[in-house]
Amino acid sequence: MIKNIVFGAFILMANCFFAQNTAMSSAEAKTFVTRISSETKEIKTLQSDFIQTKKMDFLDKNIVTQGKMSLKSPNVLSWKYLKPYQYSIIFKDNKIFINDQGKKTSVDAKSKTFEKINKLIVGSSNGKMFNDPEFSVIYMKNANYNIAKFTPKSAQLLKYIKQIELHFPKNQSTVSQVNMTEASGDTTNIVFKNTKINAPIPASEFSL
Structure with a gap:
């Protein structure tokens, strides 16, 4: 359960499902990465x-939750689910x-899976995620967003993701949406607001 929730915390929903995505050219991708970084x-x-929506094959209805994300450089990250x-x-x-x-626990975050996912989310606020050797990245675009698609290279991470x-609105440098597909086929989407x-x-x- 912890893994599902943690993984879900790293995903933002794309609101343009029907937008035509096209691949960026090498020059466009370089310009995009340089600007964001x-x-x-x-x-x-x-x-x-944020609003998080999780789709699971064995459930008829989506699981929708709301909360607040806070990040402090260099690597302190908080996800607080408030509703329901x-x-x-x-x-x-x-x-x-x-x-x-009300039940408080702690887990070692030095495992490769937690460390890399946390690093990717923190990196989305400082541009460093583009250089993470654990992921291969392709760059796409549509009328509203520049999109970076990350695929894990390690077998360990591929067991889960x-x-x-990561979706970047054309007029801003921070992520506003993320969409994640898990190895099981389930999806978790989050939209950031305010x-x-x-x-x-x-x-x-x-x-x-």
Whole structure:
């Protein structure tokens, strides 16, 4: 269950299912990566509300949750689910801290799977995810988004994740949507809203 929720925390839903995606040229991809990497270097904190939708084959209805994501450079990340239940996940000091409606636990975050997924999400706010050797990346575009599609190279990560898509609106340098397909075929989608960059974040957001 922890893995499903953690994996779900790293995914954002594309809202243009019918948009025509085309591959970027080498020059376009280079320009895109250079711009995102440069513009996100100044990000110290990032906060956003999110809506997560998970589709599972054995369920007739999608699981929809809402919450808040907070990130503090260089590698502190908090996901707090607020509706319809309360559940918090905090990545800090190489550990994952979990609060499941009052039941608090911690897990070592040094495992390769957790480490790489956390690194990818944090990297999406500073452009460093494009250089992660654990993933191969292809770049696509449509009328509204530039899209980076990440495929794991390691057999360990492929046991859980088939592909992760990060969607960047044409007019901004931070991710607004992510779509992930798990190895099982289930999908988890998250849409970020009301994003704030470099606004003060209370210390309580990174504690249980």
